[in-house]
Amino acid sequence: MSTAKNGIECWLTDMDGVLVHEEHALPGAAEFLQRLADSSRRFLVLTNNSIFTPRDLSARLSRSGIEVPEENIWTSALATADFLSRQMPGGSAYVIGESGLTTALYEAGYTTTDTDPDYVVLGETRTYSFEAITKAIRLVEAGARFIATNPDATGPSKEGSLPATGSVAALITRATGAEPYFVGKPNPMMFRSAMNRIEAHSETTAMIGDRMDTDVVAGIEAGLTTFLVLTGSTKREQVRRFPFQPHAIVDGIGDLIDLI
Structure with a gap:
């Protein structure tokens, strides 16, 4: 193993806006x-x-020309399953989500049920069901703890924005008065669980992201070295508006190759 440069031994990187954009690999x-x-x-x-x-x-x-083994990918669904397995091992959940979330919870030893679950777990799905949301509202009203994978209000599509987890969570909150606990970015919990996965330490780990309000702030709060790339959401002129700043701003991830 080569010697770490600038003290960075481990790397976390966001995917969309850093590695790929609309299914195309970004330079570098x-x-x-x-x-x-x-x-x-x-x-x-x-x-x-x-x-x-x-x-x-x-x-x-x-398919985009980027090879990443599945064991090197950490999703908000995996972070949520990890969090719940530590909070209440072998618990139960009513889940609104797709295979990424249901598989992660199953592999964490969770049972899915719509009868008196310990948690209502909300994730992203391409087909939100009014019936499922109604069931979630009633279960939260009955005492189930409310968890959501991530707070993103919208997601991208070729036709424009799509409502995402944060929007549906807001609907459930408005109906029940219960705020969810969001596990994904910008909660630094997601970074800490990722570092645990690869046995990394915050003082020798860097985070690369394209958003100041999720990637960079969570990285700072987790004690990481943070790099903002300008190939995604946050533009250079917007950075100064934030009360926190990344370690460095670069045009793209290719500019960081020499730090490895």
């Missing part, structure tokens, strides 16, 4: 990941997307 992404592999660096690709399993996402990245 494949080379950056190859350098990590060649240097035997521990790393994880993070995403707030809870729809897909790591295997699904690995295949999606591969």
Whole structure:
């Protein structure tokens, strides 16, 4: 294993806006990941997307020309399952979500049920059901604890914005008065669970993201070195508006290859 440069031994990187944009690899992404592999660096690709399993996402990245083993992908669904398994091992949940979330909870030893569950767990889905949301509201009213994978209010599509987990969580909150606990970014909990997964330490781990309000703030709160790339959501002129700043701002992930 080569010597870590600038004290960085482990890397966390966001996916959309850093590695890929609309299914196309961003410049330098494949080379950056190859350098990590060649240097035997521990790393994880993070995403707030809870729809897909790591295997699904690995295949999606591969179609874009980026090779990431599924064990190097950490989703908000996995972080949520990890959190719940620590809070209440072997618990039960009523789940609104797709295979990424249901598979993660199953593998964490959770039982899914709509009868007196310990938790209502809300994730992202492409087909939100009014019946399922109504059931979630009634279960929360009856005492189930309310968990959501991530607070993103909208998600992208070729036609424009789509309502995402945060929007549906707001609907349930308005109906019940119960605020969910969001596990995904910007909660630094997601980064801490990712670091536990690869046995990383905050003082020697870096986070690469494209959003100041999720990636960078969570990285700072988790004690990481943070890099903002300008290939996604946050533009350079917006950075100064935030009361916190990244360690460095770069045009794209390719500019960080020499730090490995």
